[in-house]
Amino acid sequence: MASxxxxxxxxxxxxxxxVGRVAWKTVAVLxxxxxxxxxxxxxxxxxxxxxxxxxxxxxxxxxxxxSVPKQVSTLVVQVRxxxxxxxxxxxxSLSASGVAFQGVFRSPLVNPELxxxxxxxxxxxxxAIVVLGGGFAIYPLAFATGMFAVFMSYWVAxxxxxxxxxxxxxxxxxxxxxxxALVGLMKYxxxxxxxLPSIVYWLxxxxxxxxxxxxxxxxxxxxxxLVLLASSWRxxxxxxxxxxxxxxxxxxxxxxxxxxxxATLATAGAVCISGVVGWVGLVIPHIGRMxxxxxxxxxxxxxxxxxxxxxxxxxxxxxxxxxxxVPLGILTAxxxxxxxxxxxxxxxxxxxx
Amino acid sequence: xxxxxxxxxxxxxxxxxxxxxxxxxxAYDHHKVLVDVGLSVRRGTCTCLIGxxxxxxxxxxxxxxxxxxxxxxxxxxxxxxVRHLKPARLARKVAYVPQIHERSFPYLVDHMVLMxxxxxxxxxxxxxxxxxxxxxxxxxxxxxxxxxxRPCTSLSGGEMQMVLLARALAQDAPLILMDEPTAHLxxxxxxxxxxxxxxxxxxxxxxxxMATHAPNQxxxxxxxxxxxxxxxxxxxxxxxxxxxxxxxxEEMLRAVYGIEAHLLECDPPPGGTRPIRQIVPRRTLRAERxxx
Numbered sequence: 004m005a006s007x008x009x010x011x012x013x014x015x016x017x018x019x020x021x022v023g024r025v026a027w028k029t030v031a032v033l034x035x036x037x038x039x040x041x042x043x044x045x046x047x048x049x050x051x052x053x054x055x056x057x058x059x060x061x062x063x064x065x066x067x068x069x070s071v072p073k074q075v076s077t078l079v080v081q082v083r084x085x086x087x088x089x090x091x092x093x094x095x096s097l098s099a100s101g102v103a104f105q106g107v108f109r110s111p112l113v114n115p116e117l118x119x120x121x122x123x124x125x126x127x128x129x130x131a132i133v134v135l136g137g138g139f140a141i142y143p144l145a146f147a148t149g150m151f152a153v154f155m156s157y158w159v160a161x162x163x164x165x166x167x168x169x170x171x172x173x174x175x176x177x178x179x180x181x182x183x184a185l186v187g188l189m190k191y192x193x194x195x196x197x198x199l200p201s202i203v204y205w206l207x208x209x210x211x212x213x214x215x216x217x218x219x220x221x222x223x224x225x226x227x228x229l230v231l232l233a234s235s236w237r238x239x240x241x242x243x244x245x246x247x248x249x250x251x252x253x254x255x256x257x258x259x260x261x262x263x264x265x266a267t268l269a270t271a272g273a274v275c276i277s278g279v280v281g282w283v284g285l286v287i288p289h290i291g292r293m294x295x296x297x298x299x300x301x302x303x304x305x306x307x308x309x310x311x312x313x314x315x316x317x318x319x320x321x322x323x324x325x326x327x328x329v330p331l332g333i334l335t336a337x338x339x340x341x342x343x344x345x346x347x348x349x350x351x352x353x354x355x356x
Numbered sequence: 357x358x359x360x361x362x363x364x365x366x367x368x369x370x371x372x373x374x375x376x377x378x379x380x381x382x383a384y385d386h387h388k389v390l391v392d393v394g395l396s397v398r399r400g401t402c403t404c405l406i407g408x409x410x411x412x413x414x415x416x417x418x419x420x421x422x423x424x425x426x427x428x429x430x431x432x433x434x435x436x437x438v439r440h441l442k443p444a445r446l447a448r449k450v451a452y453v454p455q456i457h458e459r460s461f462p463y464l465v466d467h468m469v470l471m472x473x474x475x476x477x478x479x480x481x482x483x484x485x486x487x488x489x490x491x492x493x494x495x496x497x498x499x500x501x502x503x504x505x506r507p508c509t510s511l512s513g514g515e516m517q518m519v520l521l522a523r524a525l526a527q528d529a530p531l532i533l534m535d536e537p538t539a540h541l542x543x544x545x546x547x548x549x550x551x552x553x554x555x556x557x558x559x560x561x562x563x564x565x566m567a568t569h570a571p572n573q574x575x576x577x578x579x580x581x582x583x584x585x586x587x588x589x590x591x592x593x594x595x596x597x598x599x600x601x602x603x604x605x606e607e608m609l610r611a612v613y614g615i616e617a618h619l620l621e622c623d624p625p626p627g628g629t630r631p632i633r634q635i636v637p638r639r640t641l642r643a644e645r646x647x648x
Contacts, residue, residue, distance in 0.1 A: 109458075239471060242460045246452075246454070247452065249421065249443055250533075251471055252443050252446070252475030253444075292461070296462075
């Protein structure tokens with residue numbers, strides 16, 4: 004009797020809730036797509052040279068037939084636009100890699116530089132500046148050595164037959180310190196008048212030298228991020244630990260390898276465009292978790308969107324706040340570190356909801 | 357009539373064989389952990405694996421899960437050799453409940469249980485609506501519907517074990533392995549966990565292989581009408597295997613655990629049909645070396 008009366012009611016309720024949920028989801032997805040685009044568009048106006056809305060629109064869309072001074076359109080299309088796009092891509096890649104690394108290594112305190120990609124890239128860039136005289140060689144060499152450093156971490160971790168997470172972390176520590184020492188060596192032998200400042204500048208991270216010529220790095224970044232997006236469900240499962248992941252039907256070693264490879268492609272690509280920009284890959288995933296929860300199928304796209312917006316905003320600050328440009332990596336650290344302390348306090352180190 | 361049948365079922369093996377270990381050897385470097393282990397587990401039964409710390413229980417479970425590979429011998433499930441099965445195929449045959457889950461991120465309980473459906477989704481794709489329904493039913497069956505939207509980091513140890521059991525259930529595998537699942541639970545939660553196992557075996561027909569440090573659990577399950585077997589491990593071998601009444605004796609506890617224990621038996625409690633049996637450990641025996 005009771006069940007006969009009660010059954011239709013929860014049915015209607017759940018249908019109503021489902022419609023509400025779908026609508027909410029659509030709004031959320033739209034927001035996550037629109038906010039980074041709005042940030043990129045907004046950053047085109049800001050800077051030491053002020054311009055009007057119609058000037059920016061006219062520069063961006065030549066077929067709109069709005070007359071724009073030549074130097075304004077060059078500034079928008081050749082300087083500010085590539086820089087904003089690069090910032091968005093770097094922020095997205097670092098955040099996605101941070102989410103992946105935190106999940107795979109089961110720790111919310113891990114960043115994508117864990118396996119030595121940054122110090123490897125740093126050495127590559129310094130080597131190119133000192134030995135090869137800088138120039139275009141910096142970018143491919145930084146990319147290659149970043150990949151190589153992670154490969155080395157894997158190789159060190161293979162003293163065991165398998166590659167458990169803890170051995171990988173240890174391998175990353177070892178390889179990072181070796182490459183840091185090599186960066187030190189490069190600084191030591193560098194010409195202090197010309198080469199040393201370039202190395203230091205590169206290591207602090209900056210997007211001031213970005214142009215469309217370096218956009219080949221978007222290919223590995225895009226590839227890496229796609230791999231991470233596709234494996235986001237498996238990252239959830241891997242974060243259960245190797246044994247449980249295996250008993251749930253996921254080959255932990257193989258998938259961790261794939262995900263680390265994807266994250267490394269994305270990070271190495273980002274680092275070779277912008278230099279070493281810290282804290283983004285550590286902090287953004289936490290903000291994402293506060294907004295959408297821990298499930299990586301939501302967290303991954305959300306973090307990509309938040310990371311892209313964040314770095315566009317910070318980079319705009321880097322070039323606009325003071326008369327001379329502040330290195331991006333320094334600004335992200337100055338913003339990221341206190342924010343992270345706030346997050347730890349707010350969430351008491353564990354529960355993010 | 358029905359009572360007689362269930363009493364028999366409690367002692368005799370039921371159903372066909374689902375898990376078989378044949379001459380399984382395993383060694384970490386030169387330390388032999390499993391020596392010529394043979395075991396047969398039948399459908400719809402609960403096999404309790406007991407023995408002292410370090411006797412090889414967890415290693416045996418890892419060999420069945422495919423986490424470790426035996427150096428010799430064969431582990432087969434439903435006639436298929438474990439070493440030939442890919443992780444996803446194996447996961448559709450065997451689910452696993454660990455002793456304790458090291459929580460990393462605050463996944464919601466229903467999300468956690470949904471992870472049990474991973475082996476049923478295709479490569480790179482995530483669980484779909486059917487899988488969600490499966491997970492929801494598993495949550496209901498374990499009686500934790502009220503926890504579904506709680507983050508698992510906020511659960512107590514007992515609630516978490518039920519979540520892990522629900523996840524194993526959602527995996528829809530005929531065999532569930534458990535590695536000391538009640539080791540961290542209080543009296544009530546231990547009973548609640550055992551009662552849920554009973555229900556799953558009798559109503560759903562799953563098979564359980566459970567490593568445990570509490571031999572009395574075997575008596576409890578047998579009294580509840582579950583077809584229960586006890587396998588005693590000692591120094592990497594199966595020392596004895598059989599129904600609880602014949603295996604769990606004072607002599608066995610003296611020989612394997614090196615303790616003096618008493619087996620108490622009392623009349624069926626009001627409303628019960630079977631006598632209650634319990635092992636009460638009394639004191640350790642220092643003179644004899646344990647495990648001989």
